[in-house]
Amino acid sequence: MTIRHIPPFARARGLGAAGHGTAHWWAQRVSAAGLVPLVLWFALALAGGAAADHAKLVAWLAAPLNSGLMILLLMAGFHHAALGLQVLAEDYIHSGARFVAVAAIQLACFAGAVFGIASVLRVALMP
Amino acid sequence: MIVDRSDEVPRLKWPRRFPVPRNLGVAVHSRIAEGKSWPAPEGATRIATLRIYRFDPDGMAGPRLDTFRVDLDDCGPMLLDALIWIKSRIDPTLTFRHSCREGVCGSCAMTIDGTNWTACTRAMADLAQPAMIFPLANLPVIKDLVPDQSHLFAQYEMIEPWLHAETPAPERERLQSPRERAALDGYYECILCFCCTSGCPSHWWNGDRFLGPATLLQAWRWLADSRDEGRGERLDALEDPFRLYRCHTILNCTRTCPRGLNPGRAIAEIKKKMIERQG
Amino acid sequence: MSHRRPKSPNMQNYRPQLTSVLSFGHRLSGVALSLGAFGLAGWLMAGASGQDAFGSAQALLLSVPGRIALFLVTLALFYHLCNGVRHLVWDSGRGFELRAIYAGGWTVVGTSLILALALWTWWPA
Numbered sequence: 001m002t003i004r005h006i007p008p009f010a011r012a013r014g015l016g017a018a019g020h021g022t023a024h025w026w027a028q029r030v031s032a033a034g035l036v037p038l039v040l041w042f043a044l045a046l047a048g049g050a051a052a053d054h055a056k057l058v059a060w061l062a063a064p065l066n067s068g069l070m071i072l073l074l075m076a077g078f079h080h081a082a083l084g085l086q087v088l089a090e091d092y093i094h095s096g097a098r099f100v101a102v103a104a105i106q107l108a109c110f111a112g113a114v115f116g117i118a119s120v121l122r123v124a125l126m127p
Numbered sequence: 128m129i130v131d132r133s134d135e136v137p138r139l140k141w142p143r144r145f146p147v148p149r150n151l152g153v154a155v156h157s158r159i160a161e162g163k164s165w166p167a168p169e170g171a172t173r174i175a176t177l178r179i180y181r182f183d184p185d186g187m188a189g190p191r192l193d194t195f196r197v198d199l200d201d202c203g204p205m206l207l208d209a210l211i212w213i214k215s216r217i218d219p220t221l222t223f224r225h226s227c228r229e230g231v232c233g234s235c236a237m238t239i240d241g242t243n244w245t246a247c248t249r250a251m252a253d254l255a256q257p258a259m260i261f262p263l264a265n266l267p268v269i270k271d272l273v274p275d276q277s278h279l280f281a282q283y284e285m286i287e288p289w290l291h292a293e294t295p296a297p298e299r300e301r302l303q304s305p306r307e308r309a310a311l312d313g314y315y316e317c318i319l320c321f322c323c324t325s326g327c328p329s330h331w332w333n334g335d336r337f338l339g340p341a342t343l344l345q346a347w348r349w350l351a352d353s354r355d356e357g358r359g360e361r362l363d364a365l366e367d368p369f370r371l372y373r374c375h376t377i378l379n380c381t382r383t384c385p386r387g388l389n390p391g392r393a394i395a396e397i398k399k400k401m402i403e404r405q406g
Numbered sequence: 407m408s409h410r411r412p413k414s415p416n417m418q419n420y421r422p423q424l425t426s427v428l429s430f431g432h433r434l435s436g437v438a439l440s441l442g443a444f445g446l447a448g449w450l451m452a453g454a455s456g457q458d459a460f461g462s463a464q465a466l467l468l469s470v471p472g473r474i475a476l477f478l479v480t481l482a483l484f485y486h487l488c489n490g491v492r493h494l495v496w497d498s499g500r501g502f503e504l505r506a507i508y509a510g511g512w513t514v515v516g517t518s519l520i521l522a523l524a525l526w527t528w529w530p531a
Contacts, residue, residue: 008281014336021368022401029497032490039487043480047525053464054457061453074447081440087375088437090368091332108444116447122454129508130424137421144419157412182412190412238414241421264420267411274414328426331416375433376496378425378507392502399499 024083031080038073058126067124074116082109133384136253137242143255144241162191165217171198176257177209179221182268190268193218199251206254207235207247210272222271230385233320237272238264243322245385263325265334279321282338286346286364291357307353314348314393316386317341323380323390329373337373338365340380340390347393350400362401371397424511432489435482442479480525485518 045051050060061067082105089101150158162181167174175197182190195213202212207225214221223246224234230248238261239249246260266274292301324330324339338346346365349355365371371394380390420426452463466472492510495501501510 008277009284011278011335012281012285017364017367017370019363019366021366021370021372022398022405024368025372025398026402026405029494032494036487036491039483043483043525047528051453054453054460057453057460070450074443077443077446081436081443084436085440088433091329091373094333109440112444112447116450119447119450119454123450126454128512129505131505133504137423142422145417145422147418149415149418151418153415153418154413156410157415159415180414184411238419241419242423259419261419262414264414265416266414268414269411275411326420328417328429375429376493377429378502379423381502381504381507382423382425389502391496392499395496395499395502398497 024086028080028083028087031076031083034072034076035080038069038076041069042073058123061120061124062126064124067120070120071117074113074120078109078113078116082106085109130382133382133387134248140255143259156189158189160189160191162193164194165196167196168198168201168216171196171200173199175199175209175251175254177213177254177260178257179210179213179260179272180262180268181221181271183220184270194257197251204250204252205247206239206249206251206258206260207245209251210246210260220271222273224273231318233318233385236263236320236322236325236385237261238325243326243383243385245320245322248385263321265325265331274325276321278334279324279339279341280319282342283319283345286338286342286349286361287357288345288349290352291349291355291360293356301354303353310351310353311348313388314344314351317344317348317388318386319345320385322383322385326379326383328377328379329375333369333373336367336369338370340374340394343371343374343397344388344390344393347397350397358400359404362397362404365397366401371401374398424508428489428511428514432486432493435486435489438479438482439486442482445479477522477526481518481522484521484525485514488514488518488521 045060045066049056050066051057061070085105086102089098089105093101153159159180177195177197178192179195180190181193195217197209197212201216202208205228207228210221210223211225214223223237225247226232226234228235228247230245233245235246236243237246238259239246240255240259243263260272262268262272262274263276266276266279269275290301294301319341321339321341323344324334324341327340330337330339343365346361350358350361355361374394376391376395378391381388381392384390449463449467452459467476492501492514495510501507
């Protein structure tokens with residue numbers, strides 16, 4: 001096995017500063033702040049029986065306020081999840097597979113949000 | 128359950144470490160074997176047992192864990208005193224760094240019973256029985272308790288820990304009000320022992336690119352200095368998903384600082400400055 | 407022959423403390439909630455697919471393993487929420503004294519347990 005002798009200063013410098021990182025950190029905090037009331041609303045609504053059966057679910061999401069909040073929850077939730085899982089991948093995957101994982105996470109969360117929103121709209125518009 | 132100061136020794140006896148095999152997931156050349164066991168000195172009544180990490184770079188074996196029994200009536204009250212006693216009475220090959228013996232130089236920083244501290248300010252009475260004495264976590268070991276900190280110092284050098292000023296030096300001092308000087312309190316006192324960086328899980332997983340709490344605390348020390356004129360360039364150098372933003376506010380750093388400093392707070396202040404210049 | 411220097415142990419030797427344990431809990435609950443988010447999207451898709459599909463989804467959730475999973479997700483949710491608020495306080499620059507870190511940490515653990523249990527005793531369905 002070859003031992004690579006990289007001078008400490010070269011190893012510390014790496015490829016230089018990427019020039020971004022703050023936007024990701026800020027977006028995580030903003031989505032978190034938005035999620036606090038949205039999640040509480042959702043938990044209380046479900047506990048109050050808003051989706052005990054199909055008829056109740058349709059009636060609940062027929063109100064524009066509820067379907068609107070549900071869509072906001074899905075958007076903020078999947079955005080926050082995507083950012084958080086990206087951090088996870090960056091932390092633990094050290095090979096080039098990291099980039100594949102980050103891309104997969106972004107795509108999966110985007111798809112999840114789209115499917116969720118499409119379903120909310122479908123239920124909201126059910127007769 | 129509530130800790131007020133970093134010099135409080137953990138009260139719970141368990142868990143001292145994750146209850147996993149000591150060599151779980153460890154690279155082959157880093158695995159620790161059982162080492163020698165030295166008997167207690169004759170006639171000693173108060174005995175403390177120390178299990179110390181040993182590694183001989185001139186030998187062919189890997190690291191091992193030796194057991195020493197120290198006569199507490201024959202040596203000083205601190206762990207460093209016990210290590211010096213062992214070196215002079217039992218095993219002269221025991222190797223460790225030490226200098227000031229009063230907690231201001233940072234040389235004797237090591238992992239003691241699973242947390243990082245300076246050996247000269249850790250009382251023997253505060254140790255577990257048997258005490259586990261290891262070199263600072265997650266660093267290449269040169270010999271016994273001496274870690275290779277060259278990467279950590281290279282990261283420190285990278286943040287350019289000196290005054291950036293184009294304004295020519297005045298006849299006497301660059302003036303600073305008492306309030307401006309107070310902004311450095313809690314940051315200038317860092318002795319670069321690297322207890323914090325060595326105890327940071329994020330630095331364990333990404334130490335190549337993440338600067339770690341010690342270096343970032345010093346980065347804040349220079350950002351907070353009113354005399355410094357290079358704030359923008361300093362922040363540019365930190366604008367990176369790894370250099371600064373691997374910090375997830377785990378706060379092992381603040382818990383373990385032997386000087387009672389707060390790297391967690393310093394890093395939060397840096398992040399606030401990064402946001403401030405964006406909007 | 408120069409062989410590689412060994413690396414001193416990190417996780418195998420370092421003491422688990424409130425700081426690192428709660429932080430790991432935040433990460434673990436976040437991963438659980440990410441799976442829960444996909445579950446939520448799936449549940450909504452079942453709702454949009456009609457009464458039969460939704461009925462099957464509800465039956466799955468109300469089965470014994472389903473309830474256990476839901477309880478764990480609720481626990482993860484409230485823990486991540488409370489600890490998330492603690493994180494937002496830190497991000498504002500406050501609460502870094504050790505006393506506040508520890509007191510806040512225990513408060514988060516207690517509050518999230520209480521909220522999860524309260525929701526479940528209030529929600530018998």
